[in-house]
Amino acid sequence: MSENIKQNYLNHPKGLMSWLLTLDHKRIGLMYLVSGILFFFLGGLLALVMRMELAAPGNDFISNETYNNVYTLHGAIMIFLFIIPAIPGALGNILLPLMVGAKDVAFPRLNLASFYIYSFGALFAMYTIINGGVDTGWTFYTPYSTQSTSNVVPMTLGIFIIGFSSILTGLNFIATVHKMRIPGLTWYKLPLFVWALYGTSLVQITATPVLAITMVLLILERFLGIGIFDPALGGDPVLYQHFFWFYSHPAVYIMILPAFGIISEIIPVHSRKKIWGYKFIAYSTLSIAFIGFLVWGHHMFTSGQSVFSQIVFSFITYFVGIPTGVKIFSWILTMYKGQVSFTPPMLYALSFLFLFTIGGLTGIFLGAVALDIHLHDTYFVVAHFHYVMQGGTIVAFLGGLHHWWPKTFGVMYNQTIAKICAVGVFLGFNGTFFPQFLLGLRGMPRRYATYSEEFVELHSYSTFWSGILGISIFIAVMNLFWSFIKKNKVDPGSNPWGAMTLEWTHTSSPPHPHNFEEEPVLEHGPYDYDKVIVEKTYK
Amino acid sequence: MSEHHITPLRTYLIIAASLLFLSGVTVWVSYVDLGPLNIVVAMLVATVKASLVAFFFMHLLWDDKKNLTMFLMSLMFFGIFVTITLLDTEFRGDLDLNPEVKDPINKRAAFYDTLPLTDSHGHPVDEHSDDHHEDKDHH
Numbered sequence: 001m002s003e004n005i006k007q008n009y010l011n012h013p014k015g016l017m018s019w020l021l022t023l024d025h026k027r028i029g030l031m032y033l034v035s036g037i038l039f040f041f042l043g044g045l046l047a048l049v050m051r052m053e054l055a056a057p058g059n060d061f062i063s064n065e066t067y068n069n070v071y072t073l074h075g076a077i078m079i080f081l082f083i084i085p086a087i088p089g090a091l092g093n094i095l096l097p098l099m100v101g102a103k104d105v106a107f108p109r110l111n112l113a114s115f116y117i118y119s120f121g122a123l124f125a126m127y128t129i130i131n132g133g134v135d136t137g138w139t140f141y142t143p144y145s146t147q148s149t150s151n152v153v154p155m156t157l158g159i160f161i162i163g164f165s166s167i168l169t170g171l172n173f174i175a176t177v178h179k180m181r182i183p184g185l186t187w188y189k190l191p192l193f194v195w196a197l198y199g200t201s202l203v204q205i206t207a208t209p210v211l212a213i214t215m216v217l218l219i220l221e222r223f224l225g226i227g228i229f230d231p232a233l234g235g236d237p238v239l240y241q242h243f244f245w246f247y248s249h250p251a252v253y254i255m256i257l258p259a260f261g262i263i264s265e266i267i268p269v270h271s272r273k274k275i276w277g278y279k280f281i282a283y284s285t286l287s288i289a290f291i292g293f294l295v296w297g298h299h300m301f302t303s304g305q306s307v308f309s310q311i312v313f314s315f316i317t318y319f320v321g322i323p324t325g326v327k328i329f330s331w332i333l334t335m336y337k338g339q340v341s342f343t344p345p346m347l348y349a350l351s352f353l354f355l356f357t358i359g360g361l362t363g364i365f366l367g368a369v370a371l372d373i374h375l376h377d378t379y380f381v382v383a384h385f386h387y388v389m390q391g392g393t394i395v396a397f398l399g400g401l402h403h404w405w406p407k408t409f410g411v412m413y414n415q416t417i418a419k420i421c422a423v424g425v426f427l428g429f430n431g432t433f434f435p436q437f438l439l440g441l442r443g444m445p446r447r448y449a450t451y452s453e454e455f456v457e458l459h460s461y462s463t464f465w466s467g468i469l470g471i472s473i474f475i476a477v478m479n480l481f482w483s484f485i486k487k488n489k490v491d492p493g494s495n496p497w498g499a500m501t502l503e504w505t506h507t508s509s510p511p512h513p514h515n516f517e518e519e520p521v522l523e524h525g526p527y528d529y530d531k532v533i534v535e536k537t538y539k
Numbered sequence: 540m541s542e543h544h545i546t547p548l549r550t551y552l553i554i555a556a557s558l559l560f561l562s563g564v565t566v567w568v569s570y571v572d573l574g575p576l577n578i579v580v581a582m583l584v585a586t587v588k589a590s591l592v593a594f595f596f597m598h599l600l601w602d603d604k605k606n607l608t609m610f611l612m613s614l615m616f617f618g619i620f621v622t623i624t625l626l627d628t629e630f631r632g633d634l635d636l637n638p639e640v641k642d643p644i645n646k647r648a649a650f651y652d653t654l655p656l657t658d659s660h661g662h663p664v665d666e667h668s669d670d671h672h673e674d675k676d677h678h
């Protein structure tokens with residue numbers, strides 16, 4: 001990027017091959033970041049196509065068949081190509097070794113392999129698009145998915161492959177946390193983002209194999225008719241849903257735990273206050289990861305599963321609310337009497353608190369069997385999971401990008417534009433998705449290209465605000481990239497937000513190719529604002 | 540890291556022999572009809588074999604206990620998956636008075652039309668007698 005800044009991982013070594021074959025976790029992280037953002041934009045474009053179609057009743061923009069393809073690809077790309085692999089892959093890779101004071105992750109070659117496996121899987125998914133799409137929905141429910149003539153096999157094969165990348169990254173992160181910490185960096189001195197990645201990784205290695213099995217069974221069922229899911233052959237179509245959700249409910253924690261970690265970093269730093277309830281937050285991460293394995297049947301309340309399971313799943317689902325609530329209250333108490341500054345990362349963190357709380361609470365509504373019988377497969381569910389995945393995960397991701405941007409690239413973006421966009425994302429998001437709760441309550445089913453007249457007002461309102469949302473996100477990301485052209489450099493030794501974790505205090509911005517010039521010595525905990533004074537260098 | 544453990548050849552041979560023996564057991568039990576226990580016994584034998592491989596051939600027994608924890612966790616998650624799924628399949632249609640709905644799904648599968656009908660214990664039943672109501676008792 002620049003000549004006069006001394007050697008850093010971005011400019012040393014040089015050349016395309018030095019990137020493609022790099023073993024440096026920061027460069028691998030950047031490759032994930034770039035691919036992740038590309039898929040995010042592709043998925044976003046598909047979303048806007050859907051909103052256009054839904055602006056008015058009738059099929060005036062795309063056909064029913066196209067609509068089915070568009071929503072399937074939107075969901076599959078966002079979940080399997082962006083949120084699950086790319087967020088831990090990008091921010092996790094860039095930050096984890098820096099945060100534990102290590103030179104790299106435990107298995108750098110495996111890390112690169114993981115990226116290529118992900119890319120290889122993504123090729124299959126992209127092939128699906130060129131070859132005419134897939135129309136089953138991102139959940140690939142049987143019996144339709146064993147009969148549909150669309151590209152079910154390439155897509156599920158792609159997801160199968162990407163799963164391995166997830167498992168290997170998880171394994172790598174676990175080994176890194178166990179083995180690569182500098183002396184003195186005990187478990188309770190780890191930044192909470194590290195705890196979050198650790199919890200995520202545990203879920204990745206325990207749940208993802210089940211996804212792989214599910215996809216393989218589906219493919220075998222299609223090709224060989226082995227009769228696992230086909231009742232005519234003694235199978236059970238609902239069994240598919242058990243398989244799928246045994247992975248995919250834990251997977252929602254793969255999506256949200258890194259976001260929790262990001263928020264746990266942003267809030268104390270931008271409030272200049274010690275995190276409230278460190279151990280509560282750390283252990284709630286692990287308990288969420290565990291409880292997440294016991295509730296998958298709450299996606300199946302209308303599938304015809306036994307009443308006994310309905311009750312068990314509904315009951316256990318409520319427990320998820322406890323560790324989640326613990327976190328929310330801990331973050332709020334962290335801000336209490338702190339010196340809160342409304343920087344762009346903090347604005348995203350505040351949006352997160354608001355949006356994720358709505359998403360989480362409506363999740364509890366849906367966890368109640370009696371209510372879910374009415375709300376299942378309506379827009380209420382669509383609104384719920386967008387509040388948690390976009391309002392939660394993606395907003396936290398944007399916050400994290402803004403927080404660590406000066407660290408990763410050594411340049412600062414335009415703060416004013418960033419703040420305006422953060423507010424735009426918040427308003428656009430609520431404008432788009434809040435009406436969908438109302439639509440769902442009034443009975444608008446999901447996955448339809450058209451609707452009856454009575455819904456037109458809320459739908460067109462939602463479409464209008466989705467435009468604002470799309471534009472805000474686009475400008476926010478462009479504003480970040482613009483900082484490369486603008487070259488508004490931060491001093492390599494600077495600590496713009498006055499953070500206390502090793503990646504800010506012990507290495508330059510952008511970091512040295514080997515992270516630290518010498519092994520860092522731990523001087524204080526990650527959030528000791530009550531003990532040590534760290535100056536903010538960016539005013 | 541735990542120090543390197545050297546396993547005596549004898550141990551390997553004993554384990555290998557046990558694995559062969561258990562393979563024999565697998566084949567042998569496949570000829571014995573234990574009704575619904577068939578699958579349980581088959582899985583049990585397979586699990587014992589897999590554990591022997593993991594513990595001795597893959598040195599899990601002498602390794603860092605964290606690795607053992609991971610192994611046991613995967614068994615636990617597998618147990619959770621199977622047990623809770625059975626809470627569905629074993630009780631499906633419970634509250635339904637309509638025997639058509641109440642019957643376990645695979646009993647009405649077209650595939651089973653070609654086989655003699657059996658009850659949930661694997662005992663043959665008479666095709667024409669209506670035994671749906673008996674099913675209630677064993678829940």
Ligand code: HEM
Nearest residue numbers: 252255256298299360363364366367376377381385388389
């Ligand atoms: C506070 C904890 C949460 C609870 C109690 C909860 C509960 C539920 C329930 C009961 C459903 C099923 C609704 C239905 O289909 O009728 C559901 C759907 C969904 N939830 Fe959550 N949820 C929670 C958090 C999350 C989080 C954190 C995420 C992701 C980041 C998430 C993602 C989803 C998705 C993607 C679906 C819809 C899947 C589909 O059918 O396509 N949820 N949630």
Ligand SMILES: [Cu+2]
Nearest residue numbers: 249296298299
């Ligand atoms: Cu769920």
